[in-house]
Structure formats: C-alpha cells, structure tokens
Amino acid sequence: MVPLSWYLFLSAALFSIGLYGVLARKNVIAILLGIELMLNAANINLVSFWRYGSTAQMGGQVFAIIVFAVAAAEVAVGLALVIAVYRTRKTLTADELDLMKW
Amino acid sequence: MEFLTDPIKVIYDWLMSVLSGWGWADWVSALVINLLAIVVFILIVMVLDIILVWVERKVVARFQDRLGPNRVGPFGLFQPFPDIIKLILKEDITPEGADRVPFNLAPILSLASVLFLWAVVPLSSRIYGVDLNVALLYLVAAGSIGTLSIILAGWSSNNKYALMGAYRMVSNMISYEIPMVIALLIPTVIVGSMSLKAITEAQFTNGGVWFVLISPLGALIFLIAAIAELGRSPFDLHEGESEIVSGYHIEYSGMKFGLFYAGELLHAFTFGGFIAVLFFGGWHGPWAEQYPLLGVFYFVIKAMIGYWVIMWVKYTVPRIRIDHMLAFNWKFLTPLAFVLLMVTALTHRILLDAPTWLYVAGMFLSNVVLVWLTVELMRAQARRKRQSLPVIAAVEH
C-alpha cells in the first residue's frame, strides 16, 4: 500500500524542480512553466492530504479546484503580458526587461 | 442460455477458469483478461471504422446523385480494403525541418483520443467498459486530447498552411467545447448524475421518456456543438481544399493520413453514439434488458442514425467563414445554451413531483417557448438592422 509520505515526497520534488525552473531560466515563458509545476505540486499535496485524512471533509478538494482557477487566471494574464511586452520590446529575456518605462 | 442473458460474465468466468488452471495467481489472470478485453474491444471498434469508410463513401455519393463505389464486391462493400492497402503502400514522407517526435505522435494521439471515448459508452445493460461517475466530463477531456494532437500536427509540420489550419481548428474546437459542456449538463440536471449508465437507464425506468422529448433544444445544441468539435462541414474551414489546402493534414502521407481520416470518421460515429445515449435512450428497445446483445444491436442502429444526420448536414450545407463560426458560437450559441440550462434547471425543480406526463409536457413547452423567444429576438434585431441601412436610391439607366 502507498503511504502518505510518498505522495508528499513526490510533491516536494516537483515543487523544487519548479523552483529551479523559475530561478534559473532566462525566458519569461519558461519561468511561467516553472510556476505551473509548483502549482501542480501544491495540488497533489492538497489532494493527498484530503484522501489520507478525513474524506468527509471536502476542504482539500475544494481548495484544489480554487487553485485550478487561480492557475488558469494567472496563466491567462501572464501570457497576455508576455505578448504585450514582446510587441514593444521584441525580447523575452527576463534580464533585459528591466525598465519600468522606456 | 446464460450466454444470451449475460455474455461478458460467462466469457470472463470461462477465461478465469482456464488461466487459473494454468496455475496463475488470481490478480495476474484478472489483469491479463482485462488487457485481452481491451485489445478485442479496440479491434471490434476498428473493424467498425472500416465499415464506416464504406458507409461514408456510399452516402456521400447518393447525396450527390451518383452511385459511389460499386465495383469491388457487391455494392462496393469491400472498397475499404483497397483503400487501406493503397494507404499502407504509399511512401511515408517526413518533411525536412519537421520535429520528428510530435510529427509521428500527432496521428496516434488523434486516433487514441477517440478510442478513449469507447471505454465509457454503455453498449448494453451488461456490456460496457467502465461505469465512470464523471463520464460526461471524460468526454470533454478526450476532446481536449484531440485538440492537443491537432496543435502537435500543425506545429511539427514546419509549414505555414498547416500552422494556420491548426490555429483555426484549435480555436474552433475550444470555443465549441463550451456549448457542448452546457448541453451535456442538461441530462445531468434531469438525472442528477454524470454517469452514462445512469443517464441511459433513467430514460426508460420509472416512467422516464427519451430525453429528446424532454429537451429537444438541448439535443439540437449538442448536435451543433458536436459537428463543430468534429471539424466537419459546415465548420471545416481549416481543412477545405479550396481554402487552406487541407490544413494540418498537408504534410501527412500514407498511413499517417489514414489514421487521421479513420479517426475523424470514428469520432463522428462516436458522437452519433453519444447523441443516441444521451437523448435517444441508448441501448433501450424491446427485450433489450433480457438479451444484452439485442441492446448492442439497438445502440448501433441508433448511432448509425445519428451518424447519418451528421453526414446529412455535412453534404448539404455550405461552409461558413471562420469569423462567422466564432461569432455564431460566442454571440448566439453560448448565451442560448446558458439560458436553456437555467430554464431547464428551474422547470425541473418546479415540476419535480409532478406526474410524468406533466413533467414531459412542461419541459417540452419550456423549450418551445425558449425557441419562440429566440426567433422573435432575432427577427426584431434583423428588422432593426434593415431599418438602419442607408436607403439606396433607384438609379435610372
């Protein structure tokens, strides 16, 4: 049988990989991909705690659904920003997008 | 005799006894039998696909007032086999600069996304893959995998026509998923469950009627959204030869194109099957509960009728432009579907304890009132538009 700790270790590993992606990548879209991995790790964590705890309490699953909605909204706005920035500055490297107004 | 009333159980028990006789553990033989069942089921569905190729070609020929294939075998029944042999023998070209893995993965995913759907379709009271309690959302999820395969195909072909065709097709598919989900929610509201088995059984037990009588507008919206999801005419701008030179199919030759083509036909038949299950009683018919094989027969007949309606629409109506397609979805179909869902839920709640005939009459009447209101609104809008146009003065020649 699969104990709870395995799911927690898996989501910890996924979270760390996402964190590395956010901190170490140049391209803004790659950073957003790392954020998606971290949100997924949080979801796996939430649902495992729901399943291994009291399954009558729906808080874990509801929280996971809200995280889905937040991730979708954040990706939509983030990618819209990426498109707007690319149109004017023609670059997507995070290091070069360092001016608030040009 | 027991085979006729419960065929799957009889076969399962026999295979189990055979495998246990060889000395295998119970869970190993259960696993092997399940895998065997999956392979056999997929084989049966693919053979059905081959028959569908013949059906499609004959029906399109008759709609276009010609005969269709009639040389290979009686009535051209063996025509699909030369087609398949031709496709297999064609040269398999991978364009230069194409990404190999997505290029080869796309047709496989496209056919796989249709085969996934057959796991939840109830073919009879005792013949079905799995009774999933989120089966209707599973339908939408399999559609998403199909969308993914189209993007893979369009991008990995390294061809701007393929990319444009893929963009249009994907924007079409994800737009029409919304009225489809809402139309799928209507049987959910009526039955109280998303499981296809429960929906089928609710249509004839306890004085239930086929849902097409309870919600004809829902059936119509599902039909339109399904035709748009399939990418068939009139919504096939992304693959018309005169528009975009067959869109994302353009770089695929030989059996890969065959996979796309077969997947599209099977997808259309599967949606015909879903219309049958959701609105026309599925496998229900006289004596279908006692003899499951008869239930399968009724299901196939109803799915063929649904498929015929989809083909009828394809070969009758002209293609519409991409901006008309999307405007039709977002400005007409989605609001209508939302209003229909609200009206259905409200009427269902009000008439919950009413006798069956009152319930059916009430729901049907609410649908008719909604259609009448929509038509009146559209007429008023058309009248307003006509009056605001500038008057063109008559010119003397």
Place this chain on the structure above:
Amino acid sequence: MTAEQIIFFLTAALILVSALMVVTTRNLVHAALWLIATLFGGAVLFATLDAAFLAVVQVVVYIGAIAIMFIFVVMLTRRDLLAKASQTNAGWPWAALVAIGTLAGLVFLSGQMPNAGAQKAALVGDPLVALSTALVSPDAYVLAFEVASIMLLAALVGAVYIANRK
C-alpha cells in the same frame, strides 16, 4: 510490490522525468510538451487518489486550455526560439542550491508529520456528490466558489485588454 505501488512508481517517474525535461530543455515548444506529460501524470495521480472529478478537470483545464495557451504564445513569439544559446541565466548554481535546500527542508518536514505513514481509509459516500454539495452549500464553500468565478471574469477582461492592439 502491490499493483498500486507499481502504478505509483511509474507515475512518479513520469512526473519527475518530465518536470526535469521542462526546466532543462532549450526548445520552448518541447518544454511545453513535456509540461503536458507532467500534467497528465498529475491527472493519473489524482485518479489513484479517488479524486475522479479533479483528474478529469486537470485534463480539460490544464492540458486542454493552459498548455495549449502556452504553445500558442510560444509560437506567436518565435524570434527568441531561434537562438540555440543556453537557456539558463548566470546564477543557475545558486538556483540549484536553493532548489535542493527546499527539497531537503520539505522532505524533512513531511517526515515529521504525525500521519506520514498512514494508509488510505475507506471512502465514505460518493466524493463527487459530497464535492458538489460542498461547492454550493452556504455553510461550506459557496463564497470561495463565487469569488473564484469573479476572479476568472476579472482575469478574462484583463487579459483581453492587455493583449489587445491599441
């Protein structure tokens, strides 16, 4: 080695390998495709945890919408793709250190939890019905549900406005 453990190991391997490929590959479209593999592994994991609704919604929302949005935007902003230069910035050793530190800390904390070795209890009732009741019941989570809908509307309007050509 029960079947459940085998399935868990295969899914965990799929998720972790795909996630590593997401953060190391140079081609951004490939990174998006590896993300799709990771998300699919997540959906399988939800299915093993008896959260069937979440598994299906993960495929529909994440793979069918979010990942496709990523692929669209990567294809629309292609100029950066042509440079096959390294995709990691100068501080990547520090990033790896932070990631490994986070992993160690999280694993330690997870091991400390009181029910870390717990096994699954049997399911009570139908989780789908309980979930749908919880989402619309006034003494459960209806407020969070409605606020999430308003947030999605705000994100929709905002995204359309930002990305619009003025």
